[in-house]
Amino acid sequence: MKKGNYVKKKRKYFDNFMKEEQWLQQMLQDGWILQEYTNDNPIEYGSKYLFTRVHTEDEKKGTYKIDFHSFSTKEEFDEYTSLFEDAGWKALTRHQKHTKHIFYTNLPDARKDIFSDIESYIEREERKIASSLKHVKISIGVTFITFLLGIILTITNYNSMRFSQIAWAVLIVFSFYTMPAYTSYKGHKKAYTVLMNQQA
C-alpha cells in the first residue's frame, strides 16, 4: 500500500480547547491517531497535526486532553511531562518551548481527565488568555513601530519607500499577527466566562 494511506496531515486553527479535543477525538473515531503536532503560533495560524492509521480497535477508545503552560527550563518541562506519564498519559508534547500540551490515554473512564476540579479548567483559560493578550500587545507594538518608521522615512524622504508600501506592511502584520491573537483571546475569554458562571 502507498504511504498516503497511512499518514494524514492537517492544519487547523482553534480558539477553544474543548473543540480541539473533540476534533482530535473525531479523528480517532475515524481511525486516525495523532503522532505529532506543532505548537500553535499566532503567526503560523494554528497548528499542524500529523496522524497515522490506528493499529487496533482498542486505540480508538483513547482520550485526548489539552493543557497550556509555558516553561522556562527543560527541568520544569521534564518534571511536568513525567508526572503525566506516571499517571498513565502519553505526552505528545516534545519541546520545552511548546505551550500547548496534548496528552493521550487509554485509562478506564474514571481517569479520563487531566483535571479533577473546575478551578484547573479556569486556570488553563487564564494562562491561555494571558498569553494571547501578550501576543496582541506585541503585535500592536510592531504595527505601530512599522507605521511610525514608515512615516519618518516618507517625511524625511530618506528612502524611496512610498506610503502605500507602509500601509501594506501594517496591514500584513495586523491581519497575520494581531487578528489571530485577538481571535484566540476572545475565544478563550468566552470559555472562561462560561466556566466562571458554572462555578458560581
Place this chain on the structure above:
Amino acid sequence: MMNPLSESTYLVLLALYHEPLHGYGIIKSIEDVSGGTFIIAPGTLYGVLNNLQKQKLIETIKEETFSRKKKTYCITEQGKDILQAEFKRFQSMVQFTEKIIGEQE
C-alpha cells in the same frame, strides 16, 4: 485570615503532612488513603503544586538517590499551620451542622 483552601489544595497538603513525596506519589497517596474517594488528576496536581510553592506552603527537596531527576515535595511549617487552621474550620463547621441537624431529629 486565609481564604478557604480548595479541596485539591487541602488534599495535597494533607498528603505531605507526614512525609515528603514526589508528584505521582501524592496522587497515589491521596487515592490509597481515601480508598479511591478522592482522585487528583495530574494537570490539577501540577497547578496546585505551583501555587503552593509560590505561597511557600511547600518546598522542593533535592534527592539524588534515583537515576531519574524527580522533584520531591515537602510541607513547610507555614503549610502545616494553614492545614491545621483549615482542619479546625472544618471541625467547627461539622459541630455547628450537627447542632442544627441534631435538634431537628
